[in-house]
Amino acid sequence: MERPGPSGVTGSDASGPDPQLAVTMGFTGFGKKARTFDLEAMFEQTRRTAVERSRKTLEAREKEEEMNREKELRRQSEDLEPTSSSSNVARDCSKSSSRDTSSSESETSSESSDDELIGPPLPLKMAEEPVNHMEEDILGPLPPPLGEDVEDDDDDDDDDSEEEENPVQKIPDSHEITLKHGTKTVSALGLDPSGARLVTGGYDYDVKFWDFAGMDASFKAFRSLQPCECHQIKSLQYSNTGDMILVVSGSSQAKVIDRDGFEVMECIKGDQYIVDMANTKGHTAMLHTGSWHPKIKGEFVTCSNDATVRTWEVENPKKQKSVFKPRTMQGKKVIPTTCTYSRDGNLIAAACQNGSIQIWDRNLTVHPKFHYKQAHDPGTDTSCVTFSYDGNVLASRGGDDTLKLWDIRQFNKPLFSASGLPTMFPMTDCCFSPDDKLIVTGTSVQRGCGSGKLVFFERRTFQRVYEIDITDASVVRCLWHPKLNQIMVGTGNGLAKVYYDPNKSQRGAKLCVVKTQRKAKQAETLTQDYIITPHALPMFREPRQRSTRKQLEKDRLDPLKSHKPEPPVAGPGRGGRVGTHGGTLSSYIVKNIALDKTDDSNPREAILRHAKAAEDNPYWVSPAYSKTQPKTMFAQVESDDEEAKNEPEWKKRKI
Numbered sequence: 001m002e003r004p005g006p007s008g009v010t011g012s013d014a015s016g017p018d019p020q021l022a023v024t025m026g027f028t029g030f031g032k033k034a035r036t037f038d039l040e041a042m043f044e045q046t047r048r049t050a051v052e053r054s055r056k057t058l059e060a061r062e063k064e065e066e067m068n069r070e071k072e073l074r075r076q077s078e079d080l081e082p083t084s085s086s087s088n089v090a091r092d093c094s095k096s097s098s099r100d101t102s103s104s105e106s107e108t109s110s111e112s113s114d115d116e117l118i119g120p121p122l123p124l125k126m127a128e129e130p131v132n133h134m135e136e137d138i139l140g141p142l143p144p145p146l147g148e149d150v151e152d153d154d155d156d157d158d159d160d161s162e163e164e165e166n167p168v169q170k171i172p173d174s175h176e177i178t179l180k181h182g183t184k185t186v187s188a189l190g191l192d193p194s195g196a197r198l199v200t201g202g203y204d205y206d207v208k209f210w211d212f213a214g215m216d217a218s219f220k221a222f223r224s225l226q227p228c229e230c231h232q233i234k235s236l237q238y239s240n241t242g243d244m245i246l247v248v249s250g251s252s253q254a255k256v257i258d259r260d261g262f263e264v265m266e267c268i269k270g271d272q273y274i275v276d277m278a279n280t281k282g283h284t285a286m287l288h289t290g291s292w293h294p295k296i297k298g299e300f301v302t303c304s305n306d307a308t309v310r311t312w313e314v315e316n317p318k319k320q321k322s323v324f325k326p327r328t329m330q331g332k333k334v335i336p337t338t339c340t341y342s343r344d345g346n347l348i349a350a351a352c353q354n355g356s357i358q359i360w361d362r363n364l365t366v367h368p369k370f371h372y373k374q375a376h377d378p379g380t381d382t383s384c385v386t387f388s389y390d391g392n393v394l395a396s397r398g399g400d401d402t403l404k405l406w407d408i409r410q411f412n413k414p415l416f417s418a419s420g421l422p423t424m425f426p427m428t429d430c431c432f433s434p435d436d437k438l439i440v441t442g443t444s445v446q447r448g449c450g451s452g453k454l455v456f457f458e459r460r461t462f463q464r465v466y467e468i469d470i471t472d473a474s475v476v477r478c479l480w481h482p483k484l485n486q487i488m489v490g491t492g493n494g495l496a497k498v499y500y501d502p503n504k505s506q507r508g509a510k511l512c513v514v515k516t517q518r519k520a521k522q523a524e525t526l527t528q529d530y531i532i533t534p535h536a537l538p539m540f541r542e543p544r545q546r547s548t549r550k551q552l553e554k555d556r557l558d559p560l561k562s563h564k565p566e567p568p569v570a571g572p573g574r575g576g577r578v579g580t581h582g583g584t585l586s587s588y589i590v591k592n593i594a595l596d597k598t599d600d601s602n603p604r605e606a607i608l609r610h611a612k613a614a615e616d617n618p619y620w621v622s623p624a625y626s627k628t629q630p631k632t633m634f635a636q637v638e639s640d641d642e643e644a645k646n647e648p649e650w651k652k653r654k655i
Contacts, residue, residue, distance in 0.1 A: 171438070172505045174500075176500070181202055183494045189201075192259075195481050197210065203232045206226055208223070217512065227249075234288065234427055235247075236248075238292075252270075267283070267302070269284065282320060284304075288426070289427065299314075308324065311362075328354055328356070338351050347359050347362065355398075376396065403457065421455065428442055428475075428477075430478070432459075432480070438458060439456070439462075452472075453475065454470055471491050475489055476492055484500075484508040485504055487499040
C-alpha cells in the first residue's frame with residue numbers, strides 16, 4: 001500500500017505539481033525539479049573567457065606597436081614608406097585571416113561546449129565572446145586595459161626619471177628668512193606636525209613662539225616666556241598631536257607646556273641620597289635631552305647625568321613609568337648624553353659618554369637589545385642619535401667630529417663614517433631628509449674663524465654632496481620638516497633661519513613672506529615726548545586718564561589700599577583688640593586709665609600737688625607711722641644762678 005503524501009494524495013497522484021498545494025505553501029516553483037550546477041564546467045568557461053581577454057589585449061598592444069613603428073619609419077625615410085606599408089598590409093591581412101579562423105574555431109567549439117554545459121546561463125557578453133583554444137596555456141591574472149597600461153608605463157617612466165634625478169636638486173635652499181631669537185645660542189628647535197608654529201629656545205633661558213600664518217615681514221615672535229627660570233633650554237619638541245611641547249632644560253625636572261605656553265605638568269625630582277637610581281621617582285641630576293613617543297600620546301623619554309634613561313606619562317608626573325640604566329661592559333654606571341625613540345616606538349636608543357650606543361626594547365628594561373661599545377671616542381659627548389624614516393638605519397653625531405651611519409639589523413660595525421665635522425656644542429644634531437636619501441648636520445666654528453655650514457650627505461654612498469654657508473657662527477640645530485619641505489637652522493649667535501623653495505616647499509615661511517610689514521598708526525607717529533616733573537604747577541600737569549582700570553589694578557596690588565576695613569569689636573574683644581564698652585574690669589582699666597595719656601605735666605609736680613592735703617589731713621598711711629616716722633623733707637629746686645653761686649672755687653678756676 002502506498003503511503004499518502006502530506007496533502008493526503010497518494011504517490012501515484014502526486015507525480016505532478018499540485019497547484020492548490022503550491023498556493024498554500026507559498027512557493028511559486030513548488031514541485032519543480034531543482035537545477036544542478038557543474039562547478040568544473042563553470043571554472044572551465046571562466047578560464048576560457050580570461051584567455052580570450054588576454055589574447056585581445058595582446059593583439060591590441062601589438063597593433064599599437066606596429067603603428068608606432070610605421071610612424072617612425074615614415075619619419076626616417078620616405079623611400080621605405082611603400083615597402084613598409086605593403087608589409088603592414090600583408091601583416092594585417094594575415095592577422096585578419098588568423099582571427100577569422102580562430103573565431104570560426106571558437107564558435108564551433110563554443111557551440112559544442114554549450115550543448116554539454118550544465119548550470120546557470122552565461123552572461124550575454126561572455127556567451128558572445130569567442131574562445132581561442134590555441135592560447136589555453138596562458139594562465140594568470142588579467143592584464144589591465146589598454147588605457148591603464150599606458151598610464152602605468154608613463155608612471156614607471158616618471159619614477160625612473162625621479163630615481164635618476166640628483167637628490168641635491170630637492171634641497172629647498174633658494175630662499176631664506178631670519179628669525180631673531182636673541183643674542184645667545186639657539187640650542188633648541190621645535191616645529192609642530194602641521195608646520196604652523198615654530199618654537200625656539202636658547203642659552204638666554206627664553207622660549208619664543210613663532211606663528212607663520214600670523215607673522216608679517218617683520219618676523220616677530222608672538223610670545224616669549226621662561227618656563228624653567230634660570231636654566232638653559234636644551235631640547236624642545238612638539239608631541240605627535242601638536243597640542244603639547246616637551247621642554248628639557250639644565251635642571252633635573254622636565255616640563256610639558258601647551259601650545260600657548262601654559263604649564264601642563266612637571267616631572268618630580270628624585271632623591272639624590274638613594275644609591276640605586278631605579279628606586280627613585282625621578283631624575284636627580286641635570287637633564288640632557290628628551291623625546292616624545294611617535295605613536296602613544298602623552299609618553300616621552302628623558303636622559304640625565306644620574307646615569308638613567310626614564311620614560312614618563314603626562315597623566316602621572318609624580319613617578320616615572322620605567323627606568324633604563326646604561327652600563328659599561330664591566331657593569332659600571334655610564335652617563336647617557338642623548339636618547340630617542342625609533343620610528344615605530346618599540347626601541348629606545350641612547351648614546352653614552354664612554355662612546356657606546358645602547359638600544360633597548362621599550363618593554364624590557366634589564367639588558368639592552370643592541371650594544372656597540374666603541375661607536376665614538378670615549379670621553380666625548382655624542383650629541384644626537386636619530387632613526388631614518390624606514391626605521392632600519394641609525395645616524396649618530398659624535399663629539400669626536402664624526403657622523404656615522406648604522407644598520408640596526410647588523411649592529412656590529414658602522415655602515416659609513418664621515419669625519420672633519422667640528423662640533424663644540426653638546427646638542428649638535430643631525431636629521432634625515434623626507435625621502436630618506438640625504439643626511440644633514442651642522443658644523444661649529446670659533447668666533448671670527450669662518451662660517452658655520454650645513455652639510456648634506458647622500459645616504460646610499462655617504463658622499464658629501466652639498467653644503468650651505470649659514471652665518472659667521474656655529475650651526476647647532478637643524479630640522480627638516482617632511483610636510484613643509486623646509487629646513488630650520490639654529491645658530492650660535494641667536495638666529496633661527498628658515499630655508500625654503502617657492503616651488504618645492506609648502507606653506508610655512510611662504511605664508512609670512514608675502515605679507516607686508518604693518519605700518520605704524522598715525523596717532524603713534526604724531527605723539528611727542530613729555531618731560532614729567534612731579535612738582536610742576538597744576539596747569540602744566542598732564543590730564544588724568546579717563547579710564548581708571550589700570551589705577552584700580554595697581555591699587556589692588558597695594559596691601560594698604562586693598563585692605564578691607566575692620567568692623568568694630570562687639571563683646572569682650574578678640575584678636576588683641578579691646579571691646580568697645582569694656583566687658584571686664586581689666587578691659588575697662590586698659591581702655592580708660594592705662595591708655596589715657598592726656599596728662600602731659602611733670603610727674604614730680606603732679607605728686608607734690610597732693611602733698612599739702614596729705615599733710616593736713618592724713619588718712620591712709622601717715623597715721624600708722626605718726627610716732628615712728630621722721631618728718632618728711634623735700635629738696636628744693638634751685639635756679640641756675642643759685643647753683644653758680646654755690647659752686648666751689650676750684651670748679652670756677654677750672655672753667
